[in-house]
Amino acid sequence: MKAALLGGTKGIGRALARLLAEKGHEVCLLGRDLEDLKRSAQDIQIRGAVGKTVPVAECDLSRPETFGPALERAAAELQGLDWVIVTAAAFATQEKLESDRALTRDLLTTNFANTILFCEEARERLLARGGGTLCVLSSVSGDRARKPVILYGASKAGLSAYLEGLDHKFRSQGLKTITVKPGFVKTGMTSGLTPPPFAGEPEGVAKDILGAIEQGRPLVYTPKMWRLVMLVIRNLPRFVMRRIEF
């Protein structure tokens, strides 16, 4: 398949880009740092033994005007577009966000408004091509408000709601929307946080994501244990949530 991947230079996206190439899919990397994109493109090309250069396109989640052209570029480079995948997002600890309003605005804008604007561009283009798959990383933190991830979780809760709606409305027209809800994954994003039980590795998470895309499953928790964990957390009464610190 032909896939445009926003966020493929780091963390889960990096693992997913490698997996896609190793499985023989064609990938175009989207991101804001062209130099860094090229280094990742080399890595993917060598690992996947891809004959030709892996294409890249500049796309910055903080600049919506880059979204359309980046997707056009990807479709042109790949000569088609079947999957659009978003693994990029902003993260900061609740503590830091509470004391920095500008950071809060940036995080909410990036993770909610701009990610949705990017998805809208992708939706339009995939529908125009007769369908495809839009796969976006949300988070388990959007499932239930928790003290350490109030703002980050709120941005992801909104994103999850949007993605679910998209899938309800457009699946019959051939556009599958896949919401990925990773639990704690050991990446650069979570560096400095103490991993809880059931923390995942990016490689395992990438496998789960590719599995979901191939099967067209609208919602995937990864590592899988987080489906159960969140089932419990979603059902905890308020008086418990007020007391616990996670």
Added chain:
Amino acid sequence: MPRQETPQLSGWGRIPVPAREIRSEDLRKLTENAVLSRGLGRSYGDSSLPPPGRLEVASTVLADRILAFDEATGSLRAEAGLSLRELLRVFLERNWFPPVSPGTQFVTLGGMVAADVHGKNHHVAGTFGTHVDEVLIRVADGRIVRSSPTEESDLFWATVGGMGLTGHILEVEFRMKRVPTPWIVEERERFSDLDALIEGLKRSAKEWPFTVGWLDGMARGRSLGRGVLSRGRWAEPGEAPTSLPPPLFRFTVPFEFPNWALNKWTIRAFNDAIYHAHVWNRRRVVHPESFWYPLDKILEWNRIYGRRGFTQYQCVVPDSAGHAAARRFLEALMGAGGADSFLCVIKDCSAEGNGLLSFPKPGISIAIDLAVHAGTQGIVDRLNEAVIREGGRIYLAKDSFTRAEHFRAMEPRLEQWSAVRRQWDPELRFRSAQSVRVLGDPA
């Protein structure tokens, strides 16, 4: 989920200090203010731990991109955090293998350069550093410097084997080797004492590219140094399976064993079992991972030593005057009561590399695992005195207990290395817990 306790970090020997890793894909940024880089933490002692008073080390493991590969020459360039395991996963099925491999695949390229690792082919291939063409290093004044045997070569040879103390290794370029198949032809032969075992190693070295000996650390008297020799080469297409080596099942030691689990009776039983299982010489085609990395099949095997932790003592003693030095060392080991080890490895080393602190030199290398207890410092001291008498040296990547005066006595090149280091890092910004202990760096 915030937790309040002080974070702890340790080497493979599980003797922790207060410290934590900071991680990022962006090594350049990550290393800007870091005192030390750390890869997969497989050095046994305190090589990858920060000096007292500093809490953070820069973990390179997320910086694992392959940046260039030339099919014609095998030249490969990658970020320092790329693991050997990942390298093999990608390249072994394409019939490429690194020029030198240590006994575990859970190491990073940066770590392989910093420790200037050696392997079963040391007698023909030398150390890993011999095959490195360029290293990109962040040096103490903040600059990022390309360094190679021809460009800033003093920095290069101080970095190869320099335990990360000359700067942060960001990228490594080296030459991979083509192999005929990914399978190994291995022969094993049993020898009833040390002289025979060393003779066996030397004889095999003439015809076999890979040799190593396992030695029964519990055998005394006439059987002193009895063991099993393993020698191997890459299988040719005609003699190997046409399939790729399948992924091996890995067993994880699920919890920390109690301290008494490894004692001289269980170790003796284990050693006897290995020795007596090799009555006949065997030749067979084996899985590359079971040949190169037999211990990697058991994940977290360091837990079997229990809470007390353990160390490895590895030294090389010259054998210009025959095998007497190796025998005297083993006797010193028995005398010190330190050989209750189920992992004794013996290997003949060839010429010294160009790395100014590189470990191997011509002679016999012996490595022994030791559970840590109150007497361990005394044992290591006695072993070091024996090694100094023989004109040998120890391997920093394994060390947790060597004293500064002992290290100075066994390392005539130290002054030369220190001079280069001071030229690039006059204020000694780059330090480790080990450099404070062994080199006398300020804490």
